[in-house]
Amino acid sequence: MSTFLDVMGPRIKLLTDLAKNRDYSLMEAEVPPGVVVPVHSHDDRETFVVLSGELEAFTHDSWQTVRAGETVDIPGDVKHAWRNATNETVTLVVASTAKMGDFFVEIGRPSDSVPPGPPSPEVLNHFVQVAIAYGYWLGTPDDNASIGIKLG
Numbered sequence: 412m413s414t415f416l417d418v419m420g421p422r423i424k425l426l427t428d429l430a431k432n433r434d435y436s437l438m439e440a441e442v443p444p445g446v447v448v449p450v451h452s453h454d455d456r457e458t459f460v461v462l463s464g465e466l467e468a469f470t471h472d473s474w475q476t477v478r479a480g481e482t483v484d485i486p487g488d489v490k491h492a493w494r495n496a497t498n499e500t501v502t503l504v505v506a507s508t509a510k511m512g513d514f515f516v517e518i519g520r521p522s523d524s525v526p527p528g529p530p531s532p533e534v535l536n537h538f539v540q541v542a543i544a545y546g547y548w549l550g551t552p553d554d555n556a557s558i559g560i561k562l563g
Contacts (some may be wrong), residue, residue: 415439416519419538420446421493421532423519425507429512436512442466442501448493449560450550451542455508459483464501467494471557490550491558512543517541 415422426437438559440459450469454535465478469487477483485491495501509511518538530538542549552562 415441415522415541417516417522417525418515419448420533421448422557423515425512425516427509427512429509433509436509437556438505438507438512438515440502440505441535442493442495444495444498444500446495447492447560449555449562450490450492450558452488452490452546453511453547454487455511457485457487457488457511458506459485460504462502462504464495464499465497465559466503467496469474469493474559490548492550492555494560495563514541514545514547 420443422441422443423452424439426439427435429436442464459477460482461477461479465476467474468477468483469475470483470489475483476479488512518541539549557563
């Protein structure tokens with residue numbers, strides 16, 4: 412895939428051809444300033460390598476700052492969240508399962524077609540329905556508030 416997909420704020424570009432390789436999914440990712448990925452979990456392991464900028468990552472019940480050159484490895488079924496509290500876009504490489512790549516393709520929209528502002532109710536509903544179909548856990552507003560993320 413040669414274009415970035417907006418996946419509810421972050422943007423990803425698949426580097427692995429999932430039609431030919433079902434062993435893993437390697438992705439390039441961008442997290443624009445102010446983007447928050449609410450607390451969630453899934454059975455897919457994810458490894459994030461920050462190439463530029465810095466993100467805050469929530470894992471194992473605490474927040475940590477992850478800077479360029481650092482890696483965060485999140486085993487399956489671990490609750491985690493992300494936020495970019497800086498004024499610059501963070502770039503990463505993400506390694507995960509082919510299933511996770513499929514999920515991003517299913518929920519993603521070409522970045523250049525996404526209007527500014529929060530996603531529409533239809534887009535949010537599609538995301539939630541696909542996440543449920545994949546067996547992913549999405550934190551409630553209270554779950555997110557308990558770790559310092561305000562939704563809505």
